[in-house]
Structures are given as C-alpha cells and as structure tokens.
Amino acid sequence: MDKVQIRRENLRRWAEKHGTPSKERSYFSQLINGNSSFGEKAARRLESDYGMPALFLDTAGADFGTSPRIKVIARDPDDPNFVEIRKVRLKLSAGISGFGIEVTEEDGNPITFRKEWLTKNGYDADSLIAIRVRGESMEPALYAGDVVVINTADREPKDGQVFAVNYEGEDVVKRMMRDTGEWWLHSDNADQRRYPRKMCRGNECLILGKIVYKQSENI
Incomplete structure (x- = not known):
C-alpha cells in the first residue's frame, strides 16, 4: 500500500x-x-x-493501543524532580528542515535527568530528544551505539561543537568547523581519507540541533 x-x-x-x-x-x-x-x-x-x-x-499496521503519543518527553510519575528523554529515530527528507520521530522502545529505557540540570543549562525539556550513534566517523569522541541528546532549540552553528545534521536526507552527527569562510562537517576519526570533511551549505545541510550530552559504555 x-x-x-x-x-x-x-x-x-x-x-x-x-x-x-x-x-x-x-x-x-x-x-x-x-x-x-x-x-x-x-x-x-x-x-x-x-x-x-x-x-x-x-505507520502500516500501527498499534494505537500501545504506541506512544506525540510527546517525546515523559515525566517520571513518581518523582516530579525528574524528566525522561526518550530515544527516537529521526525521519528526514533531503532539503526539509522539519523532521518526524519514531520512539524506539527496543533501545531500552529513556534517559533520566534531574530538572535542575535542565534549568542550570537553560534547556527546555520539550526540545530534547535522544538518538543512537551509528558508524565510526566520530571516534574516539563518539562510538557506534552511544546515545546522544540533541537540543533541537539550538541550531546556530558553533566552531568546534558537535551537532546533529540532516545531510542530504540522512541524520549525521558531526563536529562543525569554520574554515575559508564556510561551515564544514568534520569527523573526529583520524582516517580523513575514509571520512573526509563535507561542506555544510544550503538545503543539503540542515542543522537539527546541538549535542548536549552523551551516554556511552566505552571508556
């Protein structure tokens, strides 16, 4: 269909x-x-x-009995001092700044934060989402399987900071670098022949938000 x-x-x-x-x-x-x-x-x-x-x-065969509602953020019902940031998959289209989400229950429990952490950093809970890192391009800063939290309210590029980006319809996590008057997507992996930098310009490269937290089992 x-x-x-x-x-x-x-x-x-x-x-x-x-x-x-x-x-x-x-x-x-x-x-x-x-x-x-x-x-x-x-x-x-x-x-x-x-x-x-x-x-x-x-969603083909969608289950309206158990699927989550549109809110990504779910507050802990037992303690109002905490918020839960659910892990999602992003649904992107090339050249389109907006995005859809799909909550990924199979990725385990949501990430829980104290409200005071959000307040201290000036974050709005409804602007935070979490995704799982794919690939090796950002090693050693980020490894495949790590979970990162994106602040979708912060889309202004900053030199040397890590952002989630819609690059030609694919969600990528890269370090933004300013060079020769242009913004570039830079991979931390030392193998730059395998992971060359890419120019971030126009509708082919749309910033989704800044990475503000990572959860990793790699030491």
Whole structure:
C-alpha cells in the first residue's frame, strides 16, 4: 500500500474502535473512502485533534493501543524532580528542515535527568530528544551505539561543537568547523581519507540541533 492507502486504513481502524466524531462524520467518510485528499497536513491535524499516537496514520499496521503519543518527553510519575528523554529515530527528507520521530522502545529505557540540570543549562525539556550513534566517523569522541541528546532549540552553528545534521536526507552527527569562510562537517576519526570533511551549505545541510550530552559504555 502507498502512504495514502495506509492512512485510510489506519483511520478506518481507529474509527471502528473509537467511533466517528459527529462533527466530522462526513469528512472521515470521505477520507476513508478515498473521496477526499488525505495529505500530510490533514493526517497530522487528525492525530493531534483526536489524541492518536505520533505518526500513527502513516505507520502500516500501527498499534494505537500501545504506541506512544506525540510527546517525546515523559515525566517520571513518581518523582516530579525528574524528566525522561526518550530515544527516537529521526525521519528526514533531503532539503526539509522539519523532521518526524519514531520512539524506539527496543533501545531500552529513556534517559533520566534531574530538572535542575535542565534549568542550570537553560534547556527546555520539550526540545530534547535522544538518538543512537551509528558508524565510526566520530571516534574516539563518539562510538557506534552511544546515545546522544540533541537540543533541537539550538541550531546556530558553533566552531568546534558537535551537532546533529540532516545531510542530504540522512541524520549525521558531526563536529562543525569554520574554515575559508564556510561551515564544514568534520569527523573526529583520524582516517580523513575514509571520512573526509563535507561542506555544510544550503538545503543539503540542515542543522537539527546541538549535542548536549552523551551516554556511552566505552571508556
């Protein structure tokens, strides 16, 4: 099935379980039966308005009983002094500054921080997400399997700092370097022939946020 067919099927399943909202009965029917356009904006609006899980309508075979809601951050119900930053996968498109997320429960428990740590550093919990590092390009600073927290509110490049970047539709973690009047994506790995620097310019290189924390089992 293509994406629109998946949306129609998931909306049909959702309506069967929860009922069709009376104020939008006709609209739901048109969407399900293919008589109305079912684009990105309509899908996200329905998910938000009716409490569906994040990207539920776009996910083939989505489970609306157990999938997380759209909020990435979940506060510890037993202690209000802590927040949990859930680990996610990023869904990117080349040249598009926004991104979708998919919570990855198989990656283990969320990372827990004291609220005072966020306050001290001026972080907004709703702007923090965590991803798992892939590849060897950032060794020895970061290893494959390490988890890093991204502050998506901080997208201003800073010389020598590490950022998550949408590079041609792929999420990469690189050190930003300023040289010859340009910004470059630099890998920490000493094998620069294997991991050459890449220019960060225009829509092919969009900063997602600054790396503010790492969790690693490598010493």
